[in-house]
Amino acid sequence: MGESFVQLPEEGFVTRVIRRKLQLVASIAIISLAAAACGGSSDTSTDASASGSGVSGDVFISGSSTVEPISVRVAELFESIEPDVFVDVEGPGTGDGFQKFCAGETDISNASRQIKDAEAEDCAAAGIEYTEIKVGIDGIAVLTNANNSAVDCVTFENLFNLIGPNGEGTTTWAAADSSLPDAPLDIFGPGAESGTYDSFIEIVLEDLAEEAGVDATTRTDYNPSAEDNIIIQGIQSSDTSLGWVGFAFAGTESKLLEVDGGDGCVAANADTIASNEYPIARDLFIYVNNANAEENAALRAYVDFYVTEGLDTAVAEVGYVPLTDAAKDEVRAGWNG
């Protein structure tokens, strides 16, 4: 026992000294790094071996998690022709994205809605000028079971009565809304953490809730799920189910209800969503920092690629509704002009 006590501490002591030395080295390295990183991120060294136009540099994108997959897909496609451009994308949400964007921390802000006045004022106060680019459309499909022949079209009022807070506790369609058939009501939809949930409330429920003097939210006694395929499964499980998911994820197993937003019943399909006829749809945007685009050739090249190849292929690939050709031309003219 005594012997081991004499040996051990020597080892422990030496390791500790080494660790402290390493710690010192590491802290010096980190402090110098931090200083270097403050200098800014645009690296303009050119590399002749690039296969594209040879631009190089960093692009940083934040904002909506709904738009995030489009920007990521565009970056992946862009990377194959411009290997020296490094694009990082995060998706904390549209609001958080604009906060960073108007603080000058990001080059592009993804947004699942247009910039709010308050956010635009923040940007103006910080001297940040931007270009708004519409990149695609996200429709929200209202679903029921394919066997449900009693209902073909729902109005916003129907949806508010069925899914809004006043529907709390009702177990049949008729109990929630007397104009609807007397059949069991099983509701499936995304949970409150989802952008689709927010959009549904914003587009369908908000105005009616204000009129009725209730909170703009859904009833609490529906079956929420973060996974679209679980919602679809739920729709299959009952003949008179009701639910809503992003149009891209609606699939073919369920019946897509027509929706009347005040101008008659409109079926949900890529055409009606692209033409804004279908009432439950929202435009998806990116906002580009003009000054950064001026300075950073990599950012310019990325957005050039976004409005051409991106709008043509990436938007559809990740499941959103692409713009019509006319709308694409308008977007391209807006960016190039």
Place this chain on the structure above:
Amino acid sequence: MGLSTIGDNQVARRVEDEIFRSGRDLRGTGFRTLMFSALAVSVFILAVLIVQVVVDGWPTLSGRFGDFWSGTLRSRSSDDGLGISQGLKGSVWIAAFVAFFSFPIGVSAAIYLEEYAPRNWLTNTIDIAIRNLAGVPSVVYGLLGLFLFVKTLNGGQSALFAGGLTLAILVLPIIVITSAEAIRAVPSSLKQGAYGVGATQWDVIRTQVLPFAAPGILTGTLLSLSRAVGEAAPLILVGAITGRLAARDSSLIDQLGERFTAMPIIIVGWVRNSGADEGFGPAAGAAIVVLLALVIAMNSVAVLLRGYFEKKRG
């Protein structure tokens, strides 16, 4: 003689029978059953979790593990380049930060508190403060990291060193507490014996206290390392990337100043994506299995090291 031996045996057997007779100690049996079911429930839940995750991740683990290991964050799960290399890199860096910053500082602080510091209201307050810090929700450390490292030190850009330092601070109180407990458990007779033969305080700490406390200190520190590697919430606040992280070919030192991601963050992102793109489900399962394996490996090292030092201690 023989008769009395038989008698003794009989007495012993009867006493034994009486003690362990079923129904004699009903409340004891009930208590034992209760304790056993508590253990069974914990083990069952753990087993279900592990089986579930392995089953979920199996398509990825068995099908394309090599690519998965070396791949990067992608927009679609069908992409052959999808993988966890960036998350692994980030998590290993975080572990390195904890090892280089939290271990030396935490253990040193514990030694000072237990061996040198006088016992008065100030040290008592510090002691209580450290204990409370260990219970502070990890998001709060994320906020601290966001303002201290990202906003103040790095001009608003998230960087690997910010994530590493944030988690190093997060586990610091845990390391101080566990190390202090281990040091406190050193028998005072051991120290007094050393003082008795003329050792100085430095000698006593170096030759008696630290070797005796080493297993406990090590276990605590390595468990805190596992904790740091598994944390997601503070990293989300300091800006770990879920969407896309460019595959830069930068040196180890450059990486410290670049944006980063980590295993728990990748898992959060993929689980979120699995709603829109089912293929992310197996990918997330596989990533969880890898993270679990990493944490279990680190805990096993803790167990082995503890055994090693306990044997040395004799």
